[in-house]
Amino acid sequence: GDWEGDLIVGTASRSAIGTVVDRKSRYIHLVHLPDGHTAAALAVSLRATMGTLAANLRFTLTWDQGSEMAQHALLTKALQIAVYFADAHSPWQKGAIEHANGIARQYLPRSADLDKFSQAELDEIAERINDRPREILGWRTPNEVYATMLAGVAVKD
Numbered sequence: 597g598d599w600e601g602d603l604i605v606g607t608a609s610r611s612a613i614g615t616v617v618d619r620k621s622r623y624i625h626l627v628h629l630p631d632g633h634t635a636a637a638l639a640v641s642l643r644a645t646m647g648t649l650a651a652n653l654r655f656t657l658t659w660d661q662g663s664e665m666a667q668h669a670l671l672t673k674a675l676q677i678a679v680y681f682a683d684a685h686s687p688w689q690k691g692a693i694e695h696a697n698g699i700a701r702q703y704l705p706r707s708a709d710l711d712k713f714s715q716a717e718l719d720e721i722a723e724r725i726n727d728r729p730r731e732i733l734g735w736r737t738p739n740e741v742y743a744t745m746l747a748g749v750a751v752k753d
Contacts, residue, residue: 597655600693601642603633603664604700606710612664613710613718614641616657617696621741622733624696624725626704626718630711635666643674651676653745658682658690699725 601616614627627645631637646654658680659665668679682689703721704710713721726738733741 597653599657600690601659602693607707611710617693619692621738623738623742626722628715638664639667639670
């Protein structure tokens with residue numbers, strides 16, 4: 597229920613994809629931003645994506661201090677989720693998303709025009725990422741750990 601978020605920016609910062617990852621399960625969502633990566637566009641797309649999450653699995657969202665989160669109060673109000681901001685130049689404060697973005701970059705290179713990826717394509721990429729076993733999860737996949745969380749079973753750290 598504690599999420600970290602960030603943007604993956606495409607070539608010349610003209611396009612971007614939002615990323616959110618659950619800290620415990622490492623389950624990632626890739627968020628299509630068809631209307632750009634302004635604060636308003638990100639708020640709409642994040643609200644749609646995070647609104648699909650079970651209410652008992654969305655408590656907090658930690659983001660960096662980028663201007664794209666200027667409308668964070670809308671998320672707090674609409675989703676009943678607390679939004680926190682990492683200190684400037686402190687990527688270790690949101691290490692799960694930094695690692696997840698590194699994995700996502702294997703599918704979404706810096707040179708890519710990220711606007712060309714549909715939400716369906718991003719969902720397929722996220723599914724591949726969520727099916728990769730992780731050492732930090734005892735070689736389970738994020739899908740396996742997240743499914744356990746959805747079922748309400750306590751997950752071992």
